[in-house]
Amino acid sequence: MFKTRWRRMGYNATNVKMNNLLKLASVALMLFSASHVAAQHKFDCPDCRGRGEVVKYCPNSKCHNGAIFCETCDYSGMVNRACSSCNGSGVIAKERDKPCPTCLGKKYEEKEKQEPCTHCRNGKVPSKNRHGETVWVNHDACQGTGYITTKYKAACRPCGGTGVKGTESYSVNCNSCAGTGRLKETCPKCAGKGSYVCPDCKGYGNVREKCSRCNGNGVIYTD
Numbered sequence: 001m002f003k004t005r006w007r008r009m010g011y012n013a014t015n016v017k018m019n020n021l022l023k024l025a026s027v028a029l030m031l032f033s034a035s036h037v038a039a040q041h042k043f044d045c046p047d048c049r050g051r052g053e054v055v056k057y058c059p060n061s062k063c064h065n066g067a068i069f070c071e072t073c074d075y076s077g078m079v080n081r082a083c084s085s086c087n088g089s090g091v092i093a094k095e096r097d098k099p100c101p102t103c104l105g106k107k108y109e110e111k112e113k114q115e116p117c118t119h120c121r122n123g124k125v126p127s128k129n130r131h132g133e134t135v136w137v138n139h140d141a142c143q144g145t146g147y148i149t150t151k152y153k154a155a156c157r158p159c160g161g162t163g164v165k166g167t168e169s170y171s172v173n174c175n176s177c178a179g180t181g182r183l184k185e186t187c188p189k190c191a192g193k194g195s196y197v198c199p200d201c202k203g204y205g206n207v208r209e210k211c212s213r214c215n216g217n218g219v220i221y222t223d
Contacts (some may be wrong), residue, residue: 007155020064020066027092028173035206040181041221041222042220042221042222043059043209043219043222044218044220045213045214045217045218045220047211047212047213047214047221048094048211048213048214048218050113050218050219051188051211051212051218052210052211052214052216052217052218053206053208053209053216054208054209054210054211054212055206055208055223056206056207057206057207058198058200058201058204058205058206058207059200059207060198060199060200060201061162063198063200063201063205064188064197065195065204065205066112066197066198066201066202066203066204067195067196067198067203068195068196068198069194069195070189070190070193070194070196070201072187072188072189072190073187073189073190073194076194077186077187077189077190077192077193077194077212078184078185078186078187078192079180079184079185079186079187079188080182080183080184081183081185082181082182082183083174083177083180083181083182083183084176085174085175086174086176086177086181088181088182089174089181090173090174090177090180090181091171091173091174091179092171092172092173092174093170093171094169094170094171094172095167095168095169095170096167096168096170097164097166097167097168098164098165098166098167098168099163099164099165100156100158100159100162100163100164100165101158101165102156102158102159102165103156103158103159103163106156106163107155107156107159107161107162107163108153108154108155108156108161109153109154109155109156109157109209110151110152110154110211111151111152111154112149112150112151112152113149113150113152114148114149114150115147115148116146116147116148116149117139117141117142117145117147117148118197119139119141119142119145120139120141120142120146122146123138123139123142123144123145123146123147124136124137124138124144125137125139125141145190155174163218178187
């Protein structure tokens with residue numbers, strides 16, 4: 001019984017010694033690491049000045065402050081295209097009926113015909129002179145001819161009474177392009193802005209790269 005108790009007391013003493021040694025070892029390790037870290041010096045990277053990035057000029061020679069001038073619209077934002085209504089000519093050809101040259105589109109012709117004068121006899125009518133004698137004089141209506149000339153309308157034979165003989169072409173200004181033959185529309189490449197964003201610098205005018213000296217950390221450690 002006493003031997004067992006002494007053995008337990010000896011075991012506990014051994015544990016206490018081991019715990020103390022472990023504590024001393026951990027404290028020594030902490031002091032060593034602290035002294036090692038304290039020996040290092042941290043300062044901003046001189047290449048990127050602590051930003052972690054290096055700014056370089058855009059490599060695209062056409063880039064101007066992040067934009068590239070659009071050559072498709074000549075910097076105006078608008079492009080011209082041929083009018084589809086007039087095929088770029090500015091005029092539209094049309095056809096219309098050509099009036100008949102004989103009747104001038106009236107559909108009829110005016111003709112004359114002679115009819116016997118019913119108010120005279122062979123162009124003369126009786127009249128009395130100053131002595132009261134009856135004499136035969138020329139009829140005023142027919143001028144002594146015995147016939148009266150009248151006018152009538154007859155259907156025009158060359159055009160068949162239609163007043164039209166063939167068609168003729170004529171040109172009018174195109175309404176779509178106002179006679180210019182060209183239409184202006186927004187440039188599809190620059191969307192009417194006259195320039196578009198540089199694909200290399202994304203519109204910033206310069207390119208940002210990861211600093212190779214500090215590997216993008218912005219700081220450098222040295223002993």
